[in-house]
Every structure is written in C-alpha cells, then in structure tokens.
Amino acid sequence: MAALQESSVAKLLGAGRSGKVFLVESQSGAIARKIFYPDTIANIIHYFFFGSPNPYIWNKDAIACAFYRRKILGELVQFWFGDRLTVTDALSTKWNQEFKAYQIDTEFIKGRHVSLLQPCSRERAIELPALVRGIMLPLQKKLIEAGLDGLVWQAGKGTPTALNNFLLASDTSNQPVFVWIDLESGVPALFPINIIALFSFYLPKTLKYKRAMFDDVDNYKLKRYIHNYQVELVANIGSQKYQEVLGWVDRLEYHQDKWKSMRRVDRSIQYQLKKGAIDEQQARWYSEHFLLWYTRGFWNIFQKIINQLLIQLPITLVHKIINIPYLQFFYNLWRFILSQRYRINIVRNYVARRIERWQNRKHLINEEADSLFQSLEREKSSEYLTDFGVHLGIKLFVKIIEYVLVPLLYFVGLINELVL
Ligand SMILES: Nc1ncnc2c1ncn2[C@@H]1O[C@H](COP(=O)(O)OP(=O)(O)O)[C@@H](O)[C@H]1O
Ligand SMILES: [Mg+2]
Incomplete structure (x- = not known):
C-alpha cells in the first residue's frame, strides 16, 4: 500500500456523504483521490450508532478494509459480469495530514453518470434500465450470495441515490460499459427509501451482525463462496490471481475484525487522538x-x-x-411588480441557469440544450413565462398570509376555527 509518487491536486471531481474526490495528475497517469471527511448529517448518525465519525476518516483498519474490498471485488465483478462492469482499482491508501483524514487513491474513470429519464433524453432512455436491471439488481444478488452483505448498500439495494456510485464509461458500442466507482458508505445501511428493503433485508442483517451494517463482510461466507467456485474462478482469472484473492480475503478478515471489535469509547478516543486533540498518553489514560x-x-x-x-x-x-441592501431590494421588488419585461428577464435567467446546470452535469447533450435555449427565446414561451413570473411574485405573499397572518389572526382571536 505504498503511496504514489507525489502529485498535484488539480480539480474537485465530486463530493458525497463520505468524501471529496479530487483528480490528481501523477507520474503514472490520472488518479481519483478520495479524501474522507465528516459530513454534518453523516456525523450525527455515526456518533449515534458508533460513537465516532465515519471510520474511514480516522481508522487505519477501516481504510485497509476499503482497500482490500476493492481488490477482491475487482476480480469477483469480472467473474460475474465480464467486461460489462468493472470496479475502480484501489492503488494506495495514506494518512493526509492536511485534511487530517485517510485517503484512498483509485483509478480515474473518464465517464459520466447515466441519463435520468426525461423528455429530452429519448435516445439515452435505455441507459437507466441497462444500469438498474442489467447491473445493479443482479450485482446485489451476487454480493449477498458471496457474503458481501454490507456492499449492497453502495450497489443500490433500496437506495436510488446509489446510481451515482456507477459511471458509464463507454456508450459507443451496443453494450454499455459501467464502472462501480464508490464502494465506501457514508452512513450505516439503515436508511433505504424502499421500506420493504429495510424490513426484509437491512434490519434482519443488523440483527445477524449485532450492529448497524457499515460495509460489513461475512468473511466466513465469502471464503466458502470462493472455495465453492474455485474451478470457475481459476478458469476466469487464473490461478495466480485466485491465490492473491485468497490472501486479500485473509487480510480483509484481519482488519475488519480489528476495526469492528473496537470498543465504542475507544473509537471516540482514537478519533480525537488522530485529530490531534489529545496525545498518546492521554488516550491510554482515558481508555481506562x-x-x-x-x-x-x-x-x-x-x-x-x-x-x-x-x-x-x-x-x-x-x-x-x-448587510441587506434594502434600497436595492425594494427597488427590485417594485420593478418586479410593475415591469413585465423585468419579470420575464428574471424567469428567463433562472430557466437558462437550470439548463446550463443540466448541461454541465451531462444530463443534456449540447444539441438538446441549444434547442431548449431557442424555445426559451421564442415569443410564445414569453407569455407563459410572464404568467409564471407573476405566479412566482405573488407566491411569497400568499405563503406569508397562509402561514403567518392567518394563524396570527386566529391566535389573537380575530377569526375562529371555521375561518382559519
Ligand atoms: N474513480 C473516479 N473517477 C472519476 N470520477 C470519480 C471517481 N470517483 C468518484 N468520482 C466522482 O466523485 C463523485 C463522488 O464520489 P463518491 O466516491 O461517490 O463519494 P461519496 O462516497 O462521498 O458518495 C462521484 O459521483 C463521481 O462524480
Ligand atoms: Mg457515492
């Protein structure tokens, strides 16, 4: 797990609940560096369940598990899906003194998220079902079969937001090629949108592991799976890789046991120690x-x-x-009420900004965005937009009356329940 030759942090690729991902140019090419960080909501949830923030930030064994899980899954996913799905390989892990958190370097993937279903993307409407039905659902089944229970959270069981954990790397051939880029959770696997998944899978597994699942692997089941499929796996990945996988599984088991068996109090002590809030001696003393x-x-x-x-x-x-610029505010408000042109402008700018956002996120291709910009300019849409502007304008007053004025009148006794 040696760190890569040092390199320059260039560009933020994205950020989720667990980390910030940067594009880094190194001597061996472009890499994606994920630096774990404490997101506020995720932090509160972690403190509640485990007594400390996301373990990937501060726990050496947890980050080692992330490393070996990616290694193992890289091979298993190839066995299961061939060229249709790959996992971004883990290159190294390292403590980042500047961020005071662990980081993991992985391959950088040139790709985009799949197009969401919307009227403009008819030609790309196959992408979403290809990912969900062709990859994510069968992947979840395979993961459970192999004992990689906690990983189904990142693979999207009951959680549509996990769509972002996959990139479409190539859409030129008939067969889309996907890459699973994010295997590290931000929160424990207990908050699926699909309630059925919660009761049929996540809660029973929580009981099995006797803790909230957080990327947990049933190592005994995983080993059994790898032995049961030895012949097929060796035929697929070769006997040398197979031996390597066995080694990675042993190391995963060792680090996961160390990580998961840590006492609640020690987790928060170790976190503060890593942050530099206490020293080694204090850590030992507080542990007792x-x-x-x-x-x-x-x-x-x-x-x-x-x-x-x-x-x-x-x-x-x-x-x-x-610091509110009152004069400007009332002047603009006045113009908004009196001038139709001003209202159209505001709404047009707003819609244009939204089109640009979708274009930047690659949910709209350039031609689609251009055609939307053109129809925005057309005379017909302006009439609609004016009405929309007025609608927006009066919305604020209506809401103030609805939520503030009317209840206030009721509380001072000027109107009764019926009128309210
Ligand atoms: N290996 C990678 N190659 C290219 N982009 C990446 C890679 N890893 C992450 N990203 C980008 O960064 C975003 C956030 O990364 P992710 O690992 O999902 O963070 P989180 O665990 O916080 O959700 C992704 O949605 C993607 O856009
Ligand atoms: Mg993610």
Whole structure:
C-alpha cells in the first residue's frame, strides 16, 4: 500500500456523504483521490450508532478494509459480469495530514453518470434500465450470495441515490460499459427509501451482525463462496490471481475484525487522538477512565452549543440583517411588480441557469440544450413565462398570509376555527 509518487491536486471531481474526490495528475497517469471527511448529517448518525465519525476518516483498519474490498471485488465483478462492469482499482491508501483524514487513491474513470429519464433524453432512455436491471439488481444478488452483505448498500439495494456510485464509461458500442466507482458508505445501511428493503433485508442483517451494517463482510461466507467456485474462478482469472484473492480475503478478515471489535469509547478516543486533540498518553489514560472521557465529551458539546446559540448565531443574524441592501431590494421588488419585461428577464435567467446546470452535469447533450435555449427565446414561451413570473411574485405573499397572518389572526382571536 505504498503511496504514489507525489502529485498535484488539480480539480474537485465530486463530493458525497463520505468524501471529496479530487483528480490528481501523477507520474503514472490520472488518479481519483478520495479524501474522507465528516459530513454534518453523516456525523450525527455515526456518533449515534458508533460513537465516532465515519471510520474511514480516522481508522487505519477501516481504510485497509476499503482497500482490500476493492481488490477482491475487482476480480469477483469480472467473474460475474465480464467486461460489462468493472470496479475502480484501489492503488494506495495514506494518512493526509492536511485534511487530517485517510485517503484512498483509485483509478480515474473518464465517464459520466447515466441519463435520468426525461423528455429530452429519448435516445439515452435505455441507459437507466441497462444500469438498474442489467447491473445493479443482479450485482446485489451476487454480493449477498458471496457474503458481501454490507456492499449492497453502495450497489443500490433500496437506495436510488446509489446510481451515482456507477459511471458509464463507454456508450459507443451496443453494450454499455459501467464502472462501480464508490464502494465506501457514508452512513450505516439503515436508511433505504424502499421500506420493504429495510424490513426484509437491512434490519434482519443488523440483527445477524449485532450492529448497524457499515460495509460489513461475512468473511466466513465469502471464503466458502470462493472455495465453492474455485474451478470457475481459476478458469476466469487464473490461478495466480485466485491465490492473491485468497490472501486479500485473509487480510480483509484481519482488519475488519480489528476495526469492528473496537470498543465504542475507544473509537471516540482514537478519533480525537488522530485529530490531534489529545496525545498518546492521554488516550491510554482515558481508555481506562471512560466515565471521565464521556464527561469531557459532554462538557465540550455543551460549550460548543452555548457558543453557537448564544454568541455565534446572534452575531451572524445581526450581520446578515445589517448587510441587506434594502434600497436595492425594494427597488427590485417594485420593478418586479410593475415591469413585465423585468419579470420575464428574471424567469428567463433562472430557466437558462437550470439548463446550463443540466448541461454541465451531462444530463443534456449540447444539441438538446441549444434547442431548449431557442424555445426559451421564442415569443410564445414569453407569455407563459410572464404568467409564471407573476405566479412566482405573488407566491411569497400568499405563503406569508397562509402561514403567518392567518394563524396570527386566529391566535389573537380575530377569526375562529371555521375561518382559519
Ligand atoms: N474513480 C473516479 N473517477 C472519476 N470520477 C470519480 C471517481 N470517483 C468518484 N468520482 C466522482 O466523485 C463523485 C463522488 O464520489 P463518491 O466516491 O461517490 O463519494 P461519496 O462516497 O462521498 O458518495 C462521484 O459521483 C463521481 O462524480
Ligand atoms: Mg457515492
């Protein structure tokens, strides 16, 4: 797991619940560097379930598991799907002192997310079903069969947002080629949109593992699977790779056991140690005096809340109120009410910005975006847009009346329940 030759961080490729991914130019070519970071919502969930933020940020064994899982799955996925799906190979992992978090370097994939179903993308309407039915659903089945239970979360079981974990690498041939780029979860696998998946899969598995699943692998089942399919696997990936896979599985088991068996209190102590908030000696001492550790934690949280609520929040609010350009605001509001041209302009700009956003995200190809821009300019749409502008304009007042004025009249007793 040696770090790659140092390189320059060039461009942010994307960010999700678990990490920020940068495109880095190294001597051996372009790589995608994922640096794990504590997203606020994910943080709260992690603290609740595990007592510390996302383990990939701070836990050496967790990041090692991420590395070996990608290695193992790279081979298994080839066995299952041939050239139709690949996994971005893990190149190295390293502690990033600047971000105070672990990072994982993977291959960079030149591709795009699949087109969502929308009226413009008729020609590309096959992409989504090709990914969901052709790849994600069968992948979930294979993962469960091989004991890679926790991985189905990233493969999209009950979670449509996992579509973003796959890129379409080539759409030139008849057969689309997909790449699974994200195998590391941001939150434990307990929040699927599909409630049936929660009750039929995630909750029973939580009981099996006796903890909220977070990329968990049933190593015993995985080993059995690899032995059962030895002949087919050797025929597919060769006997040398097969031996390598066995080695990776052993290392995954070792690191996962170490990571998952850590006491709750030690997780939060180790996190603070990694952040530099305490030193080794303090970490050892608090590990033996966990009540004092929790007291310290609660005191810190209490101080933070007081600081945020009583000092920072009022300062920010006052700052915001003072800095509102009132004259400009009322002038624009006046123009919005009186001038039809101004209203059309606002709405046109808004729609144009949205078209650009979709174009940048490659959900619209250039021709589709151009045709939308043209119809935006056309006379007919302006009439509609004006009405839409007025609709937007009065919406604010209607909502104020609905949610503030009417309830207020009711509370001071000027209207009764019937009128309310
Ligand atoms: N190997 C890669 N090659 C190209 N783009 C990538 C790669 N890995 C991630 N990305 C981009 O970064 C985004 C976020 O990465 P992801 O690993 O899904 O983060 P998270 O785990 O926080 O959801 C992806 O949606 C994708 O656009
Ligand atoms: Mg993701």
